[in-house]
Amino acid sequence: MAEDSETKKVFDAEAAGSLMKELRGTYASGKTRSYEWRVAQLKNVMKIVDDHEKDILDAIRADLSKPEQESYIAEISIVKSSCTRALGELNRWMKPEKVKTSITTFPSSAEIVSEPLGVVLIIGAWNFPLLLALDPAIGAIAAGNAVVLKPSELCPATSSLIAKLVGKYLDSSCIKVVEGSVAETSALLEQKWDKIFFTGSGRVGRIVMAAAAKHLTPVALELGGKCPVVVDSDINLPVAVRRIAGGKWASNNGQACIAPDYIITTKDFAPKLIDALKHELEAWYGKDPLESKDLAHIVNSNHFARLVKLLDDDKVSGKIIHGGQRDKANLKFAPTILLDVPEDSLVMNDEIFGPLLPILTVDKLEDSFDMITSRGKPLAAYLFTNNKKLKEKFVKTVSAGGLVINDTVLHFAEKTLPFGGVGESGIGSYHGKFSYEAFSHRKSVLYRGFAGDASARYPPYSDRKLKLLKALLSGSVVGVILALIGWS
Amino acid sequence: MAPKKSSMPLIFFPARGQVLPEPLGLVLIFSSWNFPISLALDPVIGAISAGNSVVLKPSEQAPACSSFLANTIPLYLDSKAIKVIEGGAEISQQLLQQKWDKIFFTGSPSVARIVMSAAVKHLTPVTVELGGKCPTIFDYLSSPSDTEVAVKRVVGGKWGPCNGQACIGVDYVLVEEKFAFHLIEMLKKTIKKFYGENPKQLKDISRIVNKHHFQRLRNLLEEPLVAASIVHGGLIDEEKLFIEPTILLDPPLDAEIMTEEIFGPLLPIITLKNIEESIEFINSRPKPLALYAFTKDEAFKRRILSETSSGSVTFNDIMIQFLCDTLPFGGVGQSGFGRYHGKYSFDTFSHEKAVLQRTFFLELEPRFPPWNDFKLKFIRLAYRFDYLGLILLLLGLKR
Numbered sequence: 001m002a003e004d005s006e007t008k009k010v011f012d013a014e015a016a017g018s019l020m021k022e023l024r025g026t027y028a029s030g031k032t033r034s035y036e037w038r039v040a041q042l043k044n045v046m047k048i049v050d051d052h053e054k055d056i057l058d059a060i061r062a063d064l065s066k067p068e069q070e071s072y073i074a075e076i077s078i079v080k081s082s083c084t085r086a087l088g089e090l091n092r093w094m095k096p097e098k099v100k101t102s103i104t105t106f107p108s109s110a111e112i113v114s115e116p117l118g119v120v121l122i123i124g125a126w127n128f129p130l131l132l133a134l135d136p137a138i139g140a141i142a143a144g145n146a147v148v149l150k151p152s153e154l155c156p157a158t159s160s161l162i163a164k165l166v167g168k169y170l171d172s173s174c175i176k177v178v179e180g181s182v183a184e185t186s187a188l189l190e191q192k193w194d195k196i197f198f199t200g201s202g203r204v205g206r207i208v209m210a211a212a213a214k215h216l217t218p219v220a221l222e223l224g225g226k227c228p229v230v231v232d233s234d235i236n237l238p239v240a241v242r243r244i245a246g247g248k249w250a251s252n253n254g255q256a257c258i259a260p261d262y263i264i265t266t267k268d269f270a271p272k273l274i275d276a277l278k279h280e281l282e283a284w285y286g287k288d289p290l291e292s293k294d295l296a297h298i299v300n301s302n303h304f305a306r307l308v309k310l311l312d313d314d315k316v317s318g319k320i321i322h323g324g325q326r327d328k329a330n331l332k333f334a335p336t337i338l339l340d341v342p343e344d345s346l347v348m349n350d351e352i353f354g355p356l357l358p359i360l361t362v363d364k365l366e367d368s369f370d371m372i373t374s375r376g377k378p379l380a381a382y383l384f385t386n387n388k389k390l391k392e393k394f395v396k397t398v399s400a401g402g403l404v405i406n407d408t409v410l411h412f413a414e415k416t417l418p419f420g421g422v423g424e425s426g427i428g429s430y431h432g433k434f435s436y437e438a439f440s441h442r443k444s445v446l447y448r449g450f451a452g453d454a455s456a457r458y459p460p461y462s463d464r465k466l467k468l469l470k471a472l473l474s475g476s477v478v479g480v481i482l483a484l485i486g487w488s
Numbered sequence: 489m490a491p492k493k494s495s496m497p498l499i500f501f502p503a504r505g506q507v508l509p510e511p512l513g514l515v516l517i518f519s520s521w522n523f524p525i526s527l528a529l530d531p532v533i534g535a536i537s538a539g540n541s542v543v544l545k546p547s548e549q550a551p552a553c554s555s556f557l558a559n560t561i562p563l564y565l566d567s568k569a570i571k572v573i574e575g576g577a578e579i580s581q582q583l584l585q586q587k588w589d590k591i592f593f594t595g596s597p598s599v600a601r602i603v604m605s606a607a608v609k610h611l612t613p614v615t616v617e618l619g620g621k622c623p624t625i626f627d628y629l630s631s632p633s634d635t636e637v638a639v640k641r642v643v644g645g646k647w648g649p650c651n652g653q654a655c656i657g658v659d660y661v662l663v664e665e666k667f668a669f670h671l672i673e674m675l676k677k678t679i680k681k682f683y684g685e686n687p688k689q690l691k692d693i694s695r696i697v698n699k700h701h702f703q704r705l706r707n708l709l710e711e712p713l714v715a716a717s718i719v720h721g722g723l724i725d726e727e728k729l730f731i732e733p734t735i736l737l738d739p740p741l742d743a744e745i746m747t748e749e750i751f752g753p754l755l756p757i758i759t760l761k762n763i764e765e766s767i768e769f770i771n772s773r774p775k776p777l778a779l780y781a782f783t784k785d786e787a788f789k790r791r792i793l794s795e796t797s798s799g800s801v802t803f804n805d806i807m808i809q810f811l812c813d814t815l816p817f818g819g820v821g822q823s824g825f826g827r828y829h830g831k832y833s834f835d836t837f838s839h840e841k842a843v844l845q846r847t848f849f850l851e852l853e854p855r856f857p858p859w860n861d862f863k864l865k866f867i868r869l870a871y872r873f874d875y876l877g878l879i880l881l882l883l884g885l886k887r
Contacts, residue, residue, distance in 0.1 A: 030795070212604075216616060242851070399839065399841065402842035406845070443799070444816055449804060458648070459682040
């Protein structure tokens with residue numbers, strides 16, 4: 001609610017408790033359940049993004065110095081297309097799904113009915129501050145829930161804009177924004193939610209899940225990981241390099257959960273790949289990338305220092321083959337390529353989340369597949385190849401949230417694909433219909449009549465009854481008939 | 489799984505998306521004591537069909553079954569990939585320290601919290617199948633034969649499954665005041681018919697699992713106002729761990745018997761002025777694993793469906809939804825999260841991996857920096873699927 005940011009009241013445990021009480025009351029009134037309410041809210045989310053595009057782009061630039069084009073592609077257009085899809089499909093998503101029944105429950109009919117989980121908490125991340133707050137919210141609203149949104153405090157301009165616009169355009173009795181950082185988030189996490197949807201780091205993901213465990217609240221955790229790019233030699237190199245560079249440096253300068261983290265290629269091919277990358281980087285960002293307006297900044301000095309530490313590591317500093325320039329005052333960091341850093345270096349063990357791109361060389365690409373999963377299953381893994389066998393092996397053996405062949409990051413835009421992690425990269429998935437399902441309970445419904453009551457079900461039990469039951473339960477019509485006439 | 493149709497803007501053509509299920513890896517399954525074979529093997533079947541390695545920890549409160557599983561499974565299944573570990577809380581704690589790719593738990597909320605909290609360390613996804621107070625709405629049925637069938641189903645659904653010790657068994661009944669007496673009479677008659685004059689002989693009825701639960705149930709009954717509300721049964725035998733089918737009429741709503749899951753052969757009948765009040769009654773309590781309603785009123789059925797929330801709803805029968813494996817089986821809220829049975833078992837132990845295939849053909853420039861106005865216009869039009877606009881832009885005719 002507007003009150004939280006305007007009056008600057010401390011949002012403590014008590015405030016969280018009364019917020020929850022208010023939302024439970026509104027949810028119980030049934031307000032969020034109707035198709036009309038959901039459609040009205042979704043249309044208003046669309047309005048937020050349409051009518052305030054400039055404000056949004058300005059806020060994101062203020063927070064991250066992200067180029068307008070990146071913000072448009074990655075944040076505004078995806079929110080719009082999620083709304084459009086939800087509005088177009090909502091009727092279908094809300095319909096009960098009829099399912100078959102067998103002779104075991106004959107006569108009966110059955111269906112699965114979707115219902116909202118109730119009051120849900122969505123915690124957004126800082127790297128795509130509008131998208132990662134509104135996109136899950138679209139799913140939650142479409143599914144008929146009451147929602148509390150906690151945008152990332154590392155993007156104060158965007159967070160406060162979201163609070164203002166949501167307060168203005170959406171039904172604030174059911175959809176609220178709480179701004180703040182650790183204290184406010186902790187206060188929220190103490191409450192009993194019907195679902196918590198979190199995007200962020202594994203470390204904070206654990207804190208969220210631990211809080212959820214106290215109330216047995218189901219969670220969705222969209223985390224990250226070291227997303228590898230395996231590059232084969234027999235490929236269209238210029239196209240591949242553009243796609244790799246785009247996924248890495250045109251995605252918030254590497255600060256994205258599905259950005260390529262490191263490259264694996266053959267010893268023979270590495271020089272060509274590196275040359276092509278350098279060439280593309282110069283075309284995109286000029287001779288002095290720190291002067292380019294097309295490169296997003298590092299979000300804050302903490303993360304800047306973290307990246308500097310990865311580079312200043314003794315084992316690594318001699319391996320820089322391109323870039324490395326940085327400007328601490330302006331939080332600018334140039335695209336940096338490293339070659340064959342040791343596997344035990346920091347840069348190869350932590351998720352980089354920045355513009356450093358290590359390239360590891362191997363003799364045979366297939367040998368690298370096991371290495372990928374041994375580092376913890378990443379959110380995404382990429383392969384560039386024209387070799388069908390290699391493709392098949394990759395898809396079969398590499399476990400990750402999602403895989404893309406011959407491109408990077410694009411699966412995020414394909415709404416018929418579930419987007420989520422596995423293992424260290426997360427729990428649950430969303431996008432498109434998966435967003436709707438992430439915030440729904442699919443309730444099983446069985447309809448029975450009173451005709452045809454099988455007395456074999458009831459005590460006193462007997463061998464004959466048992467025979468009949470066995471036949472019924474096996475689903476065998478013949479068996480049932482035989483049992484009934486005493487032949488089995 | 490079949491490739492799905494691509495829905496991306498045309499500038500990304502051609503793209504082919506698929507979802508491939510793959511095993512999660514190494515899964516841990518905890519089963520409970522009340523249906524010690526099925527609640528152990530059913531999830532194991534799902535885990536195996538999805539291609540996982542499995543460790544099964546059967547409940548120590550059903551020791552003979554636990555032993556049976558531990559001795560028999562290695563004789564029939566691949567013991568390099570499927571193992572049974574027996575033991576109690578200490579063994580469970582040790583198991584929970586390991587890094588699992590999934591934990592599947594059937595049991596009580598208090599232990600589920602321990603399991604989920606342990607899963608946090610490794611960000612292990614969990615499914616928890618709990619229980620709750622499964623209410624049974626008993627509306628007036630005009631046909632006496634329907635009523636007779638309904639009563640049989642309630643009795644069978646209360647005392648049939650492990651003598652009330654079942655997560656989806658009938659916990660309590662809601663009925664209109666004016667029919668309560670008649671219902672109780674019919675219940676008594678049916679109990680006698682099913683279990684005979686002397687149910688203590690334990691023919692066709694289970695006993696209470698152990699002393700701890702026996703004591704718990706006895707305590708529920710011993711609350712003074714609760715004891716006063718007993719209208720049938722009440723006989724207990726500690727030595728035999730026997731509690732006979734017991735019916736209570738309107739015990740106090742704040743007594744433990746009405747605030748905690750009973751999990752035993754005690755059946756409270758709660759009377760209402762109007763059967764529609766049952767919806768509010770149920771909604772003011774935690775969401776149960778199953779909700780039952782005996783009614784022929786279609787409007788009432790619709791209200792129940794849309795205004796209450798539970799793992800599942802079954803109309804005019806009890807427990808039988810468990811046998812329909814096209815229906816997902818699982819809870820919501822206090823009754824748990826996650827689901828299984830049929831294909832849902834396979835899904836619950838799988839990771840649905842998204843795979844997007846692209847070719848190198850048809851690369852479009854406007855996707856990448858350096859940015860300029862033309863590229864931004866192009867992207868806006870492309871994402872709006874405005875192909876005419878795109879063509880005009882390319883021809884230099886759009887401002």
